[in-house]
Structure formats: C-alpha cells, structure tokens
Amino acid sequence: MRDQVREKIAGEICLSEEPGRTIRKWREQFVISQQDLSRHLGVSPSVISDYEAGRRRSPGIATVRKIVDAFLEIDEKTGANVLKQYSLAGKTDSIISIKEFSAEILAPKLVESIEGDNLTPAIPLNEHIHGYTVIDSVRAITTLSSFDYLKIYGWSSQRALVFTGVRFGRSPMIAIRAHPLKPAMVVYQKPEHVDELAIRLAELEGIPLIRTSLAIGDLVDRLQALG
Amino acid sequence: MRDQVREKIAGEICLSEEPGRTIRKWREQFVISQQDLSRHLGVSPSVISDYEAGRRRSPGIATVRKIVDAFLEIDEKTGANVLKQYSLAGKTDSIISIKEFSAEILAPKLVESIEGDNLTPAIPLNEHIHGYTVIDSVRAITTLSSFDYLKIYGWSSQRALVFTGVRFGRSPMIAIRAHPLKPAMVVYQKPEHVDELAIRLAELEGIPLIRTSLAIGDLVDRLQALG
DNA sequence: CCAAGCCTCCGGCAATAGCCGTAGAAGGCC
DNA sequence: GGCCTTCTACGGCTATTGCCGGAGGCTTGG
Known part of the structure; x- marks a missing residue:
C-alpha cells in the first residue's frame, strides 16, 4: 500500500507538465506545511516555495524522490493519519x-x-x-x-x-x-x-x-x- | 491502461536508486534498441547509452517524461505489440x-x-x-x-x-x-x-x-x- | 504595536544535467 | 579483412538545477 502510493505520487509529479503544482497538491493532501516539509528535508523554506511556484521546470528525480518520501515519513511520524484515513x-x-x-x-x-x-x-x-x-x-x-x-x-x-x-x-x-x-x-x-x-x-x-x-x-x- | 503503465514506469524510474538501470529494463521490455530510442528522441545514441550507464545520477523529470513517452510511442507506432501482449x-x-x-x-x-x-x-x-x-x-x-x-x-x-x-x-x-x-x-x-x-x-x-x-x-x- | 508562523520572490553561485562528437569495442555477415 | 550495427566511455561546453540567504508580505493572537 505504502509503496503503491509512493510510486503513484512520484509518477504523477514526474509526468506533470507543472510539477510544482502537483507537489503542492500532494503536500496539501498530506496536510503538511512548507515549513514542516523544508524542516524535514533540511532545506530553506524558500526552496520548497520555489519548487511549488514552478521556478524549476524540470527538477531532478533525486529531488522528487526526497520530497515524496518526506510526505510519507512526516505522515507516518504523525500517526500516518492521512494514509490511515485514506484506507479507513x-x-x-x-x-x-x-x-x-x-x-x-x-x-x-x-x-x-x-x-x-x-x-x-x-x-x-x-x-x-x-x-x-x-x-x-x-x-x-x-x-x-x-x-x-x-x-x-x-x-x-x-x-x-x-x-x-x-x-x-x-x-x-x-x-x-x-x-x-x-x-x-x-x-x-x-x-x-x-x-x-x-x-x-x-x-x-x-x-x-x-x-x-x-x-x-x-x-x-x-x-x-x-x- | 496506457496512462497507468505510463505512470507506473515514470514512478519506477523516478524512485529508483539506479534510474539508468530501470530505464534500460523498460527499454528492453519494450524491445527497443538504443538507436531507435535515440532516433525517436532526436538525440545522439551516446546520450541514451550514458543515461542507462548511470552517468547522470539524477536526471530531470522532463527527460524521464520524454523517455517514457518515447517507449510508449514507439511501441504504438509498431502496433502496440508490447502493450497488447501485456494485455492479451x-x-x-x-x-x-x-x-x-x-x-x-x-x-x-x-x-x-x-x-x-x-x-x-x-x-x-x-x-x-x-x-x-x-x-x-x-x-x-x-x-x-x-x-x-x-x-x-x-x-x-x-x-x-x-x-x-x-x-x-x-x-x-x-x-x-x-x-x-x-x-x-x-x-x-x-x-x-x-x-x-x-x-x-x-x-x-x-x-x-x-x-x-x-x-x-x-x-x-x-x-x-x-x- | 509586536511577534510568530507561513509563504513569496529573487540574486547569486557551485554543482550537475543535457547533449555533442569522437574513438573504440564487440558481434555478425559477406 | 572489411563493413555494418549496436553499444560504451569520455572530454567538452552550455544551460539548468539545488540551495542559500535576504527582503518583504500577510494573517493571527497577545
């Protein structure tokens, strides 16, 4: 289940003509603030803001991977509420x-x-x-x-x-x-x-x-x- | 079906620690030569070889997207044989x-x-x-x-x-x-x-x-x- | 008003991607 | 052996990414 969601999110971001918006969509779906995300990834908050604003046309897959994993890890750290709610x-x-x-x-x-x-x-x-x-x-x-x-x-x-x-x-x-x-x-x-x-x-x-x-x-x- | 396969392949490449090998795997699954792929994408054959060799640690998603779409388009241009065979x-x-x-x-x-x-x-x-x-x-x-x-x-x-x-x-x-x-x-x-x-x-x-x-x-x- | 939280925009810069072209290797065929 | 096909390795170079930090904006609560 977790891997399926992981792959789906990554696939979606990767294939999106506007990856920044897709990243934001999923971040909001996981109810994660940019601050929390940036903190989790150990980067400056403006980095997340820039990505979501589409400042980078073609982010590298290493970056996408880190972001997707951050979504899941943060959710799991707070009780996997979104994944659980999705399931239940x-x-x-x-x-x-x-x-x-x-x-x-x-x-x-x-x-x-x-x-x-x-x-x-x-x-x-x-x-x-x-x-x-x-x-x-x-x-x-x-x-x-x-x-x-x-x-x-x-x-x-x-x-x-x-x-x-x-x-x-x-x-x-x-x-x-x-x-x-x-x-x-x-x-x-x-x-x-x-x-x-x-x-x-x-x-x-x-x-x-x-x-x-x-x-x-x-x-x-x-x-x-x-x- | 096509979009599902598209998303799965993209997700897989994106999440792979060795994207080059994953790209090769799928190219071979579609029975496409590097030459055909490079021709379709309008790039030099050594570009494809380098990607598959893992010369690029973190290809951009625009590149991944182009490659995945090339797989599907080439397959469809030759009768969608692989997708069809997968289905049938x-x-x-x-x-x-x-x-x-x-x-x-x-x-x-x-x-x-x-x-x-x-x-x-x-x-x-x-x-x-x-x-x-x-x-x-x-x-x-x-x-x-x-x-x-x-x-x-x-x-x-x-x-x-x-x-x-x-x-x-x-x-x-x-x-x-x-x-x-x-x-x-x-x-x-x-x-x-x-x-x-x-x-x-x-x-x-x-x-x-x-x-x-x-x-x-x-x-x-x-x-x-x-x- | 001030502070905190959240976010946006942008200049700057080192590192890396995207791609070319070249040289070479290997295998198959005539 | 020569030729063709397919692929590999790598130097070179331009364009772009990944990220920092600073300046600023908005909202909310005390």
Whole structure:
C-alpha cells in the first residue's frame, strides 16, 4: 500500500507538465506545511516555495524522490493519519469490526484463539497476521465496490478477513479472487455449509480458509484480545 | 491502461536508486534498441547509452517524461505489440473470443445486433464500445485471478463483457464489482435465470446488463461482424 | 504595536544535467 | 579483412538545477 502510493505520487509529479503544482497538491493532501516539509528535508523554506511556484521546470528525480518520501515519513511520524484515513475512510456498514494488532500474530495462534477449523490443511499456516476485518458478507455484496476493498484491508493486507452471514462461502472467495490485494487468511463465521468450490478457490489463491462456530460477539472479543 | 503503465514506469524510474538501470529494463521490455530510442528522441545514441550507464545520477523529470513517452510511442507506432501482449498475454481457456473493434460501436447498436434484452433500462445506453470479450463464466470462476482480468479487458475496458454458461448471473457481477476496472456493458448469453441480485449489482455499478438468447456461435459471429 | 508562523520572490553561485562528437569495442555477415 | 550495427566511455561546453540567504508580505493572537 505504502509503496503503491509512493510510486503513484512520484509518477504523477514526474509526468506533470507543472510539477510544482502537483507537489503542492500532494503536500496539501498530506496536510503538511512548507515549513514542516523544508524542516524535514533540511532545506530553506524558500526552496520548497520555489519548487511549488514552478521556478524549476524540470527538477531532478533525486529531488522528487526526497520530497515524496518526506510526505510519507512526516505522515507516518504523525500517526500516518492521512494514509490511515485514506484506507479507513468512513467505516462502512458492512465492516463490523476492524483492527490493527499492536504486534503481528502468528496464523496458528489466531486460528486457535477463535477455535477455528482449517478447511485448507494443504496450505501452510505460516503467515504473520497484522490485523483483522470482520465483514457482514450479506451487506457487503450490495454495498462494497472495489474502492471499498481498500477500506476492508485497512492498513495492511496481511490480515484475516472474517466473513459473517455466509451461506456457502462462494461470493467472498470470488470477490477476493477478483481483487488485486490478497488477505493472509479468510475466516467464515458460522457458515451454513462451505461449498466445495469455495475451498477450491481458496486453495487456488493459496489463502488459508478457516471456519469458526463462535458467535459473532465472542469472535470479535477474541480477535480484539489478540492485541 | 496506457496512462497507468505510463505512470507506473515514470514512478519506477523516478524512485529508483539506479534510474539508468530501470530505464534500460523498460527499454528492453519494450524491445527497443538504443538507436531507435535515440532516433525517436532526436538525440545522439551516446546520450541514451550514458543515461542507462548511470552517468547522470539524477536526471530531470522532463527527460524521464520524454523517455517514457518515447517507449510508449514507439511501441504504438509498431502496433502496440508490447502493450497488447501485456494485455492479451496468453489467451486463457475461459476467453472464448476477444476483439477490438476497428471503430467504436454505440451501445444500442451492439445490443440490437445481438438481439439483446436490456435488464437495466434505468441505465442509459450511451457508452461507446471499443471491443468485446466472450467469457466462459463457469471456467472463469476457477481459473481467473485478478491478474487475468487485465487480459479480459484487452486493450480497453470500454468493452462489452459477454458471459456464457450463466445460471443466475451473480458471480460475474460480484467479480466485476470487486475489480477496479469496469466494463462498459455486461451481456449474459442464454442465462438460466437472471437473479434479481445480479440486476441490482449492475445498477449499483451503473453498468448496463443485457441478456441474449443467441447461441454462442451466432453471438460471436455477430459481434465479430460489428467491425 | 509586536511577534510568530507561513509563504513569496529573487540574486547569486557551485554543482550537475543535457547533449555533442569522437574513438573504440564487440558481434555478425559477406 | 572489411563493413555494418549496436553499444560504451569520455572530454567538452552550455544551460539548468539545488540551495542559500535576504527582503518583504500577510494573517493571527497577545
């Protein structure tokens, strides 16, 4: 996610006929003052002002790189608020609970804590889970578009996606397969019956598929207790 | 698609600690000689050689922009083979037929030519269709990942996606909703019964959903005959 | 009014980019 | 061997960048 944003910003500035304005646009998007930016880069404030004013027609890529990295670093230093907000912008109705673990959790530990039943034993449970998202899959079908998937993934795609209200489990797997980002794990909470196709799709993607019979409240509590 | 590739290449070169090597990488990916590149840019061949050798630590973005645009323009001048190949890389088993129209077709014209029945009359049929892809939706479920969607979209996402082997039509719409790229139109060929949910999803995406009762062979013939 | 924060404009200057042309190397073909 | 194609290394030179520092402007709060 961070690298994608990084590359996009750099690409945009580089290709812009008015790079100065593009730099300003992004600086304002990150809610960073010229003063803070110049301080972070260790240059005089007038340097930033001149760049944004377009005094330099063709800044060198080393300069662009430093500026882009400064945006991201400053944002991260202040809690990554802009990147986070971009990712979490408005919890949608279909997100029941979402959280980043303070320390990554080993996949087997997570499965154990939710009394999970592994439906894809052929796939090694060796991922490190950074967080989870509990999704009302019935509501998700009609309300989530691909843009919303970025919210679902929150700060990291190295997470467990937990689907509630699952009947056969096909739709979530189909949507996951279609999306460029892949979770570290998929959990179905009290599914009626997990279709063989859903398991096959999980195997094709190499994503562990876990089933749990915990009630939703209990499940969320346990996930949150993981840190 | 073109702009995405353009931005990605520029971003990559810009962020690279060794921009020269990145430039070379992409030049070779486009199968362009330094001579052709230098000729296209109207500079001496040794200029390109020096850039790729990393003689310039921090090329200006105007230079990077010119180089990236040269890659794309040269590729397009020779039939856009690399971009096309990237998009069409290996027709997969689930793509029954794919084609770019020589001239864009108005949506109503396409619908008429396949004797289509509009399931989403509330959505205006005002798109210009650049091409079509006929997909075996049964096979697509298990064989297509998100990367393959780029193949499905071919040269342009302004196309009609035609799904055969459709029962209720949910899965194709779910996959389309999850993917960042959206087609101009979706056609279901002889579906058993189009689920109300599928129609709802199409409406939510603002994508016209068309049903046709033509046999697959007849359908492909008619689409191909559109130009 | 004053101070602080934020920003703008511009002259100055060392360092580097952008590009040329030359000399040479390597590989393939006749 | 000679020729052609493709590429490399490098000196030279003009134009531009990267950055400083100074002067000044505007806004807000005490």
